[in-house]
Amino acid sequence: MIHLPDLIADLGLILAAAGFTTLVFKKIKQPLVLGYILAGILVGPYLDFLPTISDSKSIEIWGEIGVIFLLFSLGLEFSFKKLVKVGGSASITAVVKVVFLILAGYGVGKMMGWADMDSLFLGGILSISSTMITLKAFEELGIKHKKFAGLVFGVLIVEDLVAILLLVLFSTLAVSQQSAANEMLLSILKLGFFLVLWFLGGIFLIPTFLKATKKLMNDETMLVVSLALCLVMVMIAVEVGFSPALGAFIMGSILAETTQAERIEHLTKSVKDLFSAVFFVSVGMLIDPAMLTKYATPIILVTLVIILGKIIFTILGALLAGQPLKTSVQTGMSLAQIGEFSFIIATLGATLKVTSDFLYPIAVVAAAITTFTTPYLIRLSDPFHNFLIKILPKKWLDAIGRYSSGTQGITTLSDWKVLLKSYAFNTIIHSVILTAIVMLSSRYLQPFVTEKLINGHKGIIISLVASLIFMTPFLWALAIRRIERKAYTHLWLNKKYTRGPLVAIEFLRIALAIFFVGFLIYQFYSTWVALTIGLFLMVSGMFIFSRKLQSFYNKLESRFLLNLNAREAQNEQPEILPWDTHLAELTVAPESKLVGQTLIALSVREKYGVNIAMIERGKIMIPTPNRDERLYPHDKVMLIGTDDQLAAVKEMFEGSVNEHAEISFPKEDMSLQKIVINSSSPVFGQSIRNSGIRETTQGLVVGIERKGERILNPDSTLVFENGDVVWIVGNNKKVPNLLKPSTNP
Structure with missing residues (x-):
C-alpha cells in the first residue's frame, strides 16, 4: 500500500484551509493575513473536531522558510538608499514612537504582573507597525498621493531597520538572560559593522554580477539566482551569529538597489506568497482558543495600548519633527496597528523559550483586531483633526504652526560641519573595510596558504604581503585622500585659528591607518621588529605610489557609485512641506x-x-x-x-x-525649498519676473511669507523685499544659490 508522507499531507491540509479562509476573507474584503491565522487555528492541535496536522516540527521548518522569504520581500521594498533619503522628520517620528511604545509595553506588562522578559518582548511587539497592512490600506483607500503618505512611508522604512535591531538585541538578551549592557553594546556595534560591510560588498559585487550575466538571465534563471543569493546571505548571517531573517532582509535590500529589483520582486512574489501563507498559518496554529477567553482582559488592554499609544506617540514624534498638526494626526492614525515584524518578534520569544505561552496568542489576536481597525482609523483622521482644532487652545495651535514653519526649509551647513561629516563618513567606511580584510586574512587566508599551498614562514609572509596589497588602496583613502577640498581650503586660508585642528585631524587619519597596518602584522608576528619594518614599508609605499593608488581607488569608487545609482529611485519620499x-x-x-x-x-x-x-x-x-x-x-x-x-x-x-x-513621488532633483531674502541676496529689490529665478534655478515661486502674511501663487510683478520668506519649487542643487551674496562671482 502506498504511504503518503506526513509532510505532504500536512502541507495539503494547510493550503486547503488557507485557500478556503482567504476566499471568504476576500469576499468580505478583509486582510488575507487574518484568513491565514484563522486557517491555522482551524488545523491546529486545539480543535479536536477538525482534521489536524500530524507533524508540527516540519510545519515549523516551513514557517521558518516563510519568515525568510517574507523578510526578503520586505528588503526588496526597503533599500538603504531610501533610508538615507527619508529625512529627519521620518527618523525622529519613528524613534520617538518606538521608544515610548517599548516603555509603554514594558510598563503595561509589569502592571499585569508579567515577568521582565514577557514585558520587554511585549514592548517590542507593540512598537513596530505593519508595512504590509498600511500599504494595502493606502491602496484600497486611494490616498497614496496625499501629503502625509510620504511621512508614513518614511516612518515605516526607519521602523523596518529598527525592527531588525530589536531582533538582534532581544536575541542577545534571551541568550544572556540578563540586561548586560556590555553585550548589548557589542551586539549593536557588531550589527552596525556587518550592515556596512554587507552593503558595501553587496552593492559593489552583486549589480556587477547581474549586469555581466544579464543576457543569460531568463525568468527561470533569475528566480533561481535570486533565491540562491537570499539563502547564501542567510547562511552567512547565521555563521556570524545573526538570525536567518536578518540575512534575508539584507540581501533583499541590496537587490533593491539594482536595476533588476522590480523583476526580482515580480518573480519571487509567488514563492513569497506561498511560504508566507504557511508562516501565518503556523502563527495561527499556536493559538489556543481557550486562552483567548482566559486572557480576554490582557488582550483588550494590549489592543487599547496599541491603538491609543501609537496614535499619541506618533503624533508627538511628528510634531517634534516639525510637522503640521494635520499631517501628524493623519500619520498617527495610519500607523495604529502591528503586523509581520510583531509576529516575528513573538515567534522569537516562543522559539527561544524566554516568554510565557500566553504572550504569543495575545499578540496575534491584538494584531488581528488592529489590522481590522486600520482602514477605519485612517478615514477618521480628518474628522479627528477637525475635532482637535475645535478643542485645543488657540495658543497651542499657533505655537504648533510657528514651530512647524520654523523647522522646515533649507539649512545651510558651515564648512566645519561639511568637513567633519565627510571625514566621519570616510573613516567609518574604510575602517570597516580594513577590519574585514584583517579578519579574513588571519582566519581564512593565512591558514589556507600555510596548510594547502606553502608551509611555514614563507606561507605566512605571502599571506601578509597579499593582505597588505588588498589593504593599500583603502589605507590611502583613510589617511591621505583629500575630502571636501573646497571647505578644507576655505578653512585653511580664511581662518588661521582653524589650522591647528585641521593638522590634528590629518595626524589622526595617518595614525589610524598605521594602527590598522600594525593590527594586521600583529595577527601574523608578535615581534616589534617585524611590526616596525612592516609599518615603515607600508607608509613609504603609500606615499611613493600615491598617484597610482588614487587612480585605482577612483576606479573602485566609480564602480560602486555606478552600481548604487544605476536604478532610478522610484516612489521617493518628498520632504514634508x-x-x-x-x-x-x-x-x-x-x-x-x-x-x-x-x-x-x-x-x-x-x-x-x-x-x-x-x-x-x-x-x-x-x-x-x-x-x-x-x-x-x-x-x-x-x-x-x-x-x-x-x-x-x-x-x-x-x-x-x-x-x-x-x-x-517626485524625482530627487526637484523639491520645494525655503530661502530668506536679505539685502545681499542676488534677487533683492527685483521682481519675480526680472529676478531670473526660472532660468538660474529651474524654479518656480509658489509662495511668499511677508510680515506674517502668506501670499500663495504671487504675481510675477511682485518685488522681493528684505526678510521675505520665499518658497520655490525647483532644482534642489541650484535653489541654494539664491542665498549667496550678490558680490560672489
Whole structure:
C-alpha cells in the first residue's frame, strides 16, 4: 500500500484551509493575513473536531522558510538608499514612537504582573507597525498621493531597520538572560559593522554580477539566482551569529538597489506568497482558543495600548519633527496597528523559550483586531483633526504652526560641519573595510596558504604581503585622500585659528591607518621588529605610489557609485512641506482631455491653484515648462498643491476610462525649498519676473511669507523685499544659490 508522507499531507491540509479562509476573507474584503491565522487555528492541535496536522516540527521548518522569504520581500521594498533619503522628520517620528511604545509595553506588562522578559518582548511587539497592512490600506483607500503618505512611508522604512535591531538585541538578551549592557553594546556595534560591510560588498559585487550575466538571465534563471543569493546571505548571517531573517532582509535590500529589483520582486512574489501563507498559518496554529477567553482582559488592554499609544506617540514624534498638526494626526492614525515584524518578534520569544505561552496568542489576536481597525482609523483622521482644532487652545495651535514653519526649509551647513561629516563618513567606511580584510586574512587566508599551498614562514609572509596589497588602496583613502577640498581650503586660508585642528585631524587619519597596518602584522608576528619594518614599508609605499593608488581607488569608487545609482529611485519620499502643499506626480492618460493642449490653455494654476513644476517625457526632462508647452500621452507631470487641489486636478489626468492614475513621488532633483531674502541676496529689490529665478534655478515661486502674511501663487510683478520668506519649487542643487551674496562671482 502506498504511504503518503506526513509532510505532504500536512502541507495539503494547510493550503486547503488557507485557500478556503482567504476566499471568504476576500469576499468580505478583509486582510488575507487574518484568513491565514484563522486557517491555522482551524488545523491546529486545539480543535479536536477538525482534521489536524500530524507533524508540527516540519510545519515549523516551513514557517521558518516563510519568515525568510517574507523578510526578503520586505528588503526588496526597503533599500538603504531610501533610508538615507527619508529625512529627519521620518527618523525622529519613528524613534520617538518606538521608544515610548517599548516603555509603554514594558510598563503595561509589569502592571499585569508579567515577568521582565514577557514585558520587554511585549514592548517590542507593540512598537513596530505593519508595512504590509498600511500599504494595502493606502491602496484600497486611494490616498497614496496625499501629503502625509510620504511621512508614513518614511516612518515605516526607519521602523523596518529598527525592527531588525530589536531582533538582534532581544536575541542577545534571551541568550544572556540578563540586561548586560556590555553585550548589548557589542551586539549593536557588531550589527552596525556587518550592515556596512554587507552593503558595501553587496552593492559593489552583486549589480556587477547581474549586469555581466544579464543576457543569460531568463525568468527561470533569475528566480533561481535570486533565491540562491537570499539563502547564501542567510547562511552567512547565521555563521556570524545573526538570525536567518536578518540575512534575508539584507540581501533583499541590496537587490533593491539594482536595476533588476522590480523583476526580482515580480518573480519571487509567488514563492513569497506561498511560504508566507504557511508562516501565518503556523502563527495561527499556536493559538489556543481557550486562552483567548482566559486572557480576554490582557488582550483588550494590549489592543487599547496599541491603538491609543501609537496614535499619541506618533503624533508627538511628528510634531517634534516639525510637522503640521494635520499631517501628524493623519500619520498617527495610519500607523495604529502591528503586523509581520510583531509576529516575528513573538515567534522569537516562543522559539527561544524566554516568554510565557500566553504572550504569543495575545499578540496575534491584538494584531488581528488592529489590522481590522486600520482602514477605519485612517478615514477618521480628518474628522479627528477637525475635532482637535475645535478643542485645543488657540495658543497651542499657533505655537504648533510657528514651530512647524520654523523647522522646515533649507539649512545651510558651515564648512566645519561639511568637513567633519565627510571625514566621519570616510573613516567609518574604510575602517570597516580594513577590519574585514584583517579578519579574513588571519582566519581564512593565512591558514589556507600555510596548510594547502606553502608551509611555514614563507606561507605566512605571502599571506601578509597579499593582505597588505588588498589593504593599500583603502589605507590611502583613510589617511591621505583629500575630502571636501573646497571647505578644507576655505578653512585653511580664511581662518588661521582653524589650522591647528585641521593638522590634528590629518595626524589622526595617518595614525589610524598605521594602527590598522600594525593590527594586521600583529595577527601574523608578535615581534616589534617585524611590526616596525612592516609599518615603515607600508607608509613609504603609500606615499611613493600615491598617484597610482588614487587612480585605482577612483576606479573602485566609480564602480560602486555606478552600481548604487544605476536604478532610478522610484516612489521617493518628498520632504514634508509648508502650508499643506506637497509634490506629486500624475501621468497623462492617452484618453485624457489634456492631450495636445498647451499649459496656458489648461490654466491649472488659475482654475485649481496647482503649479506644474516639471514634465518628464520619456528620457526628456522639462523643468518649469513654459506656458506654450503641450501635454502628450504618458507624460509624467510633477505638480505642487494641497491634497484637495491635487484630488481635483487628478480627474483631468485620468480621463474617462483609467480608474487610477499612476501616482508616485517626485524625482530627487526637484523639491520645494525655503530661502530668506536679505539685502545681499542676488534677487533683492527685483521682481519675480526680472529676478531670473526660472532660468538660474529651474524654479518656480509658489509662495511668499511677508510680515506674517502668506501670499500663495504671487504675481510675477511682485518685488522681493528684505526678510521675505520665499518658497520655490525647483532644482534642489541650484535653489541654494539664491542665498549667496550678490558680490560672489
